[in-house]
Amino acid sequence: MSERVINIGLCGFGVVGQGVLDHLERKRSVLREQLGVNIVVSRIAVRNLSKARDINVDPSIVSGDALSVALDPDVEIVCELMGGTGIAREVTVAALKAGKIVITANKALLCDHGEELLSLAREHDGHLLFEASVAGGIPVIKAIREGLVINEFSSIYGILNGTCNYILTRMANEGLSYPEILVEAKELGYAEAKESLDVDGIDAAHKAVVLAYLAHGKWVALEDVRRQGITDISQEDIQFAKNSGYAVKLIAVVDRDRALNSLRVSVLPTLVSKQCSLGSVDGVHNAVAIHGDVVGETVYIGPGAGRDATASAVISDVVDAAKLLIFGGPEGGYPFLDPAPRNGSNIVLASAKDLKSRYYVRLVVVDKPGVMAEIASVLAAREVSLASVTQKEVGEDEERVSLIITTHLTTEQAILDVVEDLGNLESLEEKPFSMPIGNFA
Amino acid sequence: MSERVINIGLCGFGVVGQGVLDHLERKRSVLREQLGVNIVVSRIAVRNLSKARDINVDPSIVSGDALSVALDPDVEIVCELMGGTGIAREVTVAALKAGKIVITANKALLCDHGEELLSLAREHDGHLLFEASVAGGIPVIKAIREGLVINEFSSIYGILNGTCNYILTRMANEGLSYPEILVEAKELGYAEAKESLDVDGIDAAHKAVVLAYLAHGKWVALEDVRRQGITDISQEDIQFAKNSGYAVKLIAVVDRDRALNSLRVSVLPTLVSKQCSLGSVDGVHNAVAIHGDVVGETVYIGPGAGRDATASAVISDVVDAAKLLIFGGPEGGYPFLDPAPRNGSNIVLASAKDLKSRYYVRLVVVDKPGVMAEIASVLAAREVSLASVTQKEVGEDEERVSLIITTHLTTEQAILDVVEDLGNLESLEEKPFSMPIGNFA
Numbered sequence: 001m002s003e004r005v006i007n008i009g010l011c012g013f014g015v016v017g018q019g020v021l022d023h024l025e026r027k028r029s030v031l032r033e034q035l036g037v038n039i040v041v042s043r044i045a046v047r048n049l050s051k052a053r054d055i056n057v058d059p060s061i062v063s064g065d066a067l068s069v070a071l072d073p074d075v076e077i078v079c080e081l082m083g084g085t086g087i088a089r090e091v092t093v094a095a096l097k098a099g100k101i102v103i104t105a106n107k108a109l110l111c112d113h114g115e116e117l118l119s120l121a122r123e124h125d126g127h128l129l130f131e132a133s134v135a136g137g138i139p140v141i142k143a144i145r146e147g148l149v150i151n152e153f154s155s156i157y158g159i160l161n162g163t164c165n166y167i168l169t170r171m172a173n174e175g176l177s178y179p180e181i182l183v184e185a186k187e188l189g190y191a192e193a194k195e196s197l198d199v200d201g202i203d204a205a206h207k208a209v210v211l212a213y214l215a216h217g218k219w220v221a222l223e224d225v226r227r228q229g230i231t232d233i234s235q236e237d238i239q240f241a242k243n244s245g246y247a248v249k250l251i252a253v254v255d256r257d258r259a260l261n262s263l264r265v266s267v268l269p270t271l272v273s274k275q276c277s278l279g280s281v282d283g284v285h286n287a288v289a290i291h292g293d294v295v296g297e298t299v300y301i302g303p304g305a306g307r308d309a310t311a312s313a314v315i316s317d318v319v320d321a322a323k324l325l326i327f328g329g330p331e332g333g334y335p336f337l338d339p340a341p342r343n344g345s346n347i348v349l350a351s352a353k354d355l356k357s358r359y360y361v362r363l364v365v366v367d368k369p370g371v372m373a374e375i376a377s378v379l380a381a382r383e384v385s386l387a388s389v390t391q392k393e394v395g396e397d398e399e400r401v402s403l404i405i406t407t408h409l410t411t412e413q414a415i416l417d418v419v420e421d422l423g424n425l426e427s428l429e430e431k432p433f434s435m436p437i438g439n440f441a
Numbered sequence: 442m443s444e445r446v447i448n449i450g451l452c453g454f455g456v457v458g459q460g461v462l463d464h465l466e467r468k469r470s471v472l473r474e475q476l477g478v479n480i481v482v483s484r485i486a487v488r489n490l491s492k493a494r495d496i497n498v499d500p501s502i503v504s505g506d507a508l509s510v511a512l513d514p515d516v517e518i519v520c521e522l523m524g525g526t527g528i529a530r531e532v533t534v535a536a537l538k539a540g541k542i543v544i545t546a547n548k549a550l551l552c553d554h555g556e557e558l559l560s561l562a563r564e565h566d567g568h569l570l571f572e573a574s575v576a577g578g579i580p581v582i583k584a585i586r587e588g589l590v591i592n593e594f595s596s597i598y599g600i601l602n603g604t605c606n607y608i609l610t611r612m613a614n615e616g617l618s619y620p621e622i623l624v625e626a627k628e629l630g631y632a633e634a635k636e637s638l639d640v641d642g643i644d645a646a647h648k649a650v651v652l653a654y655l656a657h658g659k660w661v662a663l664e665d666v667r668r669q670g671i672t673d674i675s676q677e678d679i680q681f682a683k684n685s686g687y688a689v690k691l692i693a694v695v696d697r698d699r700a701l702n703s704l705r706v707s708v709l710p711t712l713v714s715k716q717c718s719l720g721s722v723d724g725v726h727n728a729v730a731i732h733g734d735v736v737g738e739t740v741y742i743g744p745g746a747g748r749d750a751t752a753s754a755v756i757s758d759v760v761d762a763a764k765l766l767i768f769g770g771p772e773g774g775y776p777f778l779d780p781a782p783r784n785g786s787n788i789v790l791a792s793a794k795d796l797k798s799r800y801y802v803r804l805v806v807v808d809k810p811g812v813m814a815e816i817a818s819v820l821a822a823r824e825v826s827l828a829s830v831t832q833k834e835v836g837e838d839e840e841r842v843s844l845i846i847t848t849h850l851t852t853e854q855a856i857l858d859v860v861e862d863l864g865n866l867e868s869l870e871e872k873p874f875s876m877p878i879g880n881f882a
Contacts, residue, residue, distance in 0.1 A: 023591055023735050024591075027591055031591075131588070137733075137735075137736035137737065137739060138588075138739050139583075139584050139587070139588020139589065139739075142580075142583060142584070142587060142588045143580050143583070143584070143588075146580070146583060146587075146757060146760070146761070147572070147579075147580020147583045147584075147754075147757050148580065148753060148757065149756065149757050149760045150464055150465075150468055150472075150752075150753055150756040150757065150760070151753060275721075277742060280716075280721060292578075292753065294464050294578075294749050294750075294752060294753040294756075295578035295743065295744065295749065295750050295753035295754075296578065296743065296744045296747075296749070296750060297743060297744075298578060298579050298580075298741070298742065298743030298744075299740075299741070299742040299743060300739070300740070300741055300742075301718060301739065301740040301741075301742070302736065302737065302738060302739030302740060303736065303737045303738075303739075308735050308736065308737070309735075309736045309737060311591075311735060312589060312591055312592060312733065312735040312736035313588075313736075315590070315591040315735075316587060316588050316589065316590050316591065319587070319590045319591070320587070
C-alpha cells in the first residue's frame, strides 16, 4: 500500500512561514509515525523570489504566485501566512471555494472578512482554522471551542499584543517615557517600523473580535470596538499604578451581558491589580482570562508572537486538518462546534450607558484658585462621584499641575461626558487621559 | 429521519456525577443544535440507592450495579466517576472490552492501570478519555495532546493539588501552623476526612504520572515518583520564603533529559519565586507550566477541582466522544496522537546523581559550641557548598535553635546524603527538613 501524502501549500514565506516549514520538517517522521501519513510542504509562495532566506528550499517548489500555489490540485491544506487583507483574502477565498482546508494566522483578515470566509468554508465543504490568530502559541482557541465547550462565557479579558505589553513593562521597570521605549523596541525588533497597528490597539482589537466571535457567534465590526492605544500613557500613570498596587496594561475585553443580550468588545489601557492573574504578566507575553459559567475562571499565559510560537499554533491546525483529511468527518463545520447556535446574530452592542466601572482620570491644569472647584462641579453635573484626588507639580513649570482623579463606580457614558466637558475647560492644559480601573478577579 | 440519540451511562453519582448530569441537562438543547444529536444520560449507577441527593432523577434509570450500567447495550459512552481502583477498574475494563468509549476523571486508576486500559481501548476499538483527571477544569490534557502537538516537552511544572495549595496559602497569609489550617480546611470541605491522599502528595503524584505519560509515552510507577508531602512544612519555612521573595508550593515536576534519555517525576515542597508564573497561584487553584521545544513556556491556571470545574472537563470529553460516534474516525488511538511513538518505553528513570538544584535545609539543633562546625563538615564531606546560613531561636527554649541553610547548586543524591548524615548527628533535635529551590522561569 502506498503511503498517503498530504500536501501543504505555504502562501507567505516570511518569519512565520519559514518557522512552519522548519518545524514540520524537523518533526516529519514523528508526525508520520503518529498519523500514518506523510505531511509535505509541496509548494511555497513568496513575495520576492530573489530574496535570500535563512532556510533552504528546493527552488522548484517556490513560486511568486500565491493563487496558483493555493489552487494547485495536489495541495489539500493551504497555510495563509502573508498577512494583510488584500491578496491574503483572494487566496483564502479561492482556496475555500475549491473546498480546501485553509489555515491562517491573520487576525486582520478574520476580523474584516471572517463571516464571509467561514460561510464559504461551510458552503464548499472546506474548513478555516486559525489557532495562531489569537495569543500566538497559547492554544486558547482550542480551549474555548473544545476544552470549555459546555461553558457560556460572561467575560474574556486579554493581554493580546506583546509589543504593547513589552513597552508598558519597560516603562514600569525603567521609568522611561513611551517615545523613548518605542525607539528601542523598534531597534530590538519588538515593534514594527510602522507601529500604529500595535500601539493604537488595532491588532489587539482584531484578536478581540475573533475571541468575541468564538465565544458568542457574533462578528463585531472593528469600528464598534471601543479602542484606545498606549501612546498617551505617561510615567505619571505608570507611577500612580505602581504606588497603588496596580499595573497599566492594554486590556482587551469581551463582555457579555445576558440580561441585556448585549456584547461589548474593547481594547483600553486599564489599571489592573498586581494581585490578579493578568497584573503580573509582563514583557512580550500574552494572557487570556476566560470566565465560563460552568468552569469559573481559567487563565492562559504564554508567548503571543514570534516565529516558533506562531508555528507551534499553525502546526496544531495542520494536524487537526490532517486528521480531517485522513479520518474523514462531516463537511463544513466540523471539527469544531459552530458558535452560531449561540444566537450571536441577535446580540446587540452594549451601550456606554450600561457599562460600569471605576475610572482613573489624569488632568494637567493651570495651578490657580478655583480650578479644583470647577472640575468637581463638572463631575457632579454628570453624577460621577470622586474617590480620590492627587495633585502633583509637573516638571519645572510651577504653574502647571497634574491632577489624578479616581472615581467610584460610574458608567462609561458618564466618564466620556466628563472627559469631554473637562477638555472644554479653559484651565485644562492638555487633553484629559482616562482609563478604567479593572475589577477582574 | 429520526434523531440520533447518544446514551451515556454515569457510573458514580457523587458530587461530580451530579454536576455532569446537571450541566448536560441544562445545555442539552445547545449541544443538540450544535452536534445534531441528542445526548442523554440513560443510566446512572449509584453506590447507595437510598441516599437523598440534590438533583432529581427518574428512579427507573438508577441502578446499584455499575457493571450492568456500563454494559447496557444502549450505552455508548461510559463516565467512570466512582473513584478508587477496585470497582472503577472492573467497570472500565468491561466497558473498554465491549468497545465503548470510557471517560474517567480518576487519576489513581490511570496511574495504576493506565497502560492496561489504553491498550484495551486500542485492542477493542474503543477509547479512553480523561481530560478531568489532571488540573480539573483547565483543559491542559487537550493542550498537551493537540494544541502543542508539535512540541517535545523538556519540563512540566504543576501545582496539581488544590487542597495542599489552599493550606499553604493560608499558612502564608495567616501565619498559622499546618495542623491548625488542616482542621479548618476539613470543616470547610477543602480537605477530605482522610487527608493523606492530598497532603502526602499522592494525588499530585497520580496526576504527574498522567502528565508524564502524555508528554513522553512512559508510565512511571507511583513508587518511582520522588514524593514528599506538605505535613512537615513549618511557619519558619513559610516565613523564610516570604522574606526571600519566594513562596512554598507543592510542585509536581516532569523533567526530561534527552541527553541521558531520562525522565524524572517528583512531587516536592519547593521554594518558588513569587516572580515566576506558579509563585503567585494561590488558594485552591491549580496551575501547569509547560515547556515545549517549539512554543516555549505556556502556563495554564484555573480551578483544579470541584463539582462544576470537573464537570466542565468531563463534558468536553463527552463532546469529543460524541464527535467520534457521530462523525466516525479511526478505531483505537484517535482522536489523539498516541504518545507511544515518542519511544517512552526506552526512557530510563533519572538518577538522583544527575539531578541538580539548589536546596533549602532546616535543622533544629542544640545551641552549643561546635555544632555549626559539625554541620559544615557534613556538607563539605558531601561536596555541598553553603550559600547562606540563618540561625534563629525556637520558641522559648533557648537551648534549641533553628538553622536554615541554603546551598549552591548540588545533586539530589548529595542532598539526600547530607540530610541522612545530619539526621545522625547527636546535636540534631528533629529530623532535618529539606526542599529544592525551584529555578523555573
